[in-house]
Amino acid sequence: MDLSGKAAVVTGSGRGLGLAYAEALALAGASVVVNDVDAAAAGAAVEKITAGGGRAVSVVAPVGGAATADALVDKAVSEFGRLDVMVTNAGVLRDKVLWKMSDEDFDTVVDVHLRGTFTCARAAAVRMREQGTGGRLILVSSPAGQRGNFGQTNYAAAKAGVVAMARTWAMELARTDITVNAVVPVAATGMTKTIPALAPFIEEAERTGEPLPDWLRRDEGFGTPEDAAPLVVFLASDAARGVTGQAIGIGGDRLALWSHPQEKAAAYAAGGWDADTIAERWSTGPGAEPETYGIPAPSVPAAHGPEAGS
Structure with missing residues (x-):
């Protein structure tokens, strides 16, 4: 992919x-505005890229x-003369179960x-529309937003909203050739290291320098941040000009398209429904095959558990 001339x-x-997204975009030729609340981390990222x-x-x-x-859009324009790609990746966690989560959390x-995501996408859309040459909004979501996750009321709700905004903005910006997509990455990061089922494998990879197990990369679609970055480069490129309004998953060896919510089953009652009729027909009608919820726990092969070989 050649992103030369893009910012x-x-x-x-x-x-x-x-950081993986920024590095990959720069390697493909794009000029990048790095953003972080940690000045040292931001400076180190810029040094690494340059x-x-x-x-x-x-x-x-x-x-x-x-x-x-x-400020982010203005920096891109003042330093590089334009803005072509906005990747809304910034995030924090404040995990607690519902009854313990504060308003501040x-x-x-x-x-x-x-x-x-809203403010950055809005600022970028305004600039891209002024330029008149199209653009790319790449919004970062999460499997938690697609399926829910224990202890993540705030995070799951926000990430579900990110995908909803991607679908909405894809319609609103279509005439200006600005595509909008949501990326749903699964990778070994400080956030996923807090998941008990995954922590031992991440820690082992960090300790030994060895790659994550093949079964984890393929069966669970779980890899490194660098594994997720090529999707962002693709979506930023001219090759993805026809891709918009999608939620696309990537992790390890897996690339996937998430479905959009739609009616799964329906039943009808002449004149409408009352509560008793719903109760009578629920288990044999629309509720016969209820949907699952929550992110499934990794299915660890017996030969590859954390205790294997110890």
């Missing part, structure tokens, strides 16, 4: 998935409000993930 912003790109021959500058600011969104996560 991109990647929020939350001082480390982890965001040392590899890429072009990068940083904006140290928390994502959420319009001021940061505008909820608001903090929603502000960064959902409001931050």
Whole structure:
């Protein structure tokens, strides 16, 4: 992929998935605005990209409000003359079960993930429409937003909203050749290291430098941040000009298209329904095959469990 002449912003790109996205875009030829709340991480990311021959500058600011969104777009325009790609990756976690989650826990996560995606995408769309040459909005979601996840009311709700915004904006921006897609990555990061079923494998890979197991990469679609980055490069490229309004999963060896919610089963009652009729017909009608919920726990082969060979 050749992204020469294009300018991109990647929020939350001082480390982890965001850094992998920024590096991959720069390697493909794009000029990149790195963003992080950690000045040292942002500076190190810029140094790493420029040392590899890429072009990068940083904006140290928390994502959420319009001021940061505008600063990111302004930086791209002042440094590189334009903005072609906005990747809304910044995120935080405040995991707690419903009855223990505070207003602050909820608001903090929603502000960064959902409001931050909105403000950054809005600022980018305004600039891209002014340029008149199209553009790419690449919104980062999560399997938690597609299926729900224990202890992540705030995060799952925000990430579900991100996909809903992608579908909506794909319609609104279609006439201006601005595509909008949601990326649903699964990768070994500081966030996924908190998941008990995955932590031993991530820690083992970090300790030994060995790759993640083949079964984990293929069967669970779980890999490194670098495994997820090529999808962002593809979506930023001219090759993806016809791809919009999609939620696309990537992780390890797996690339997947997530379905959009739709009616699965329906039944009809002449004149409408009352509660007793719903109760009578539910288990043999629309509720005969209820949907699952929650992210399935990894199915660890017996020969590959954390205790295997110890």
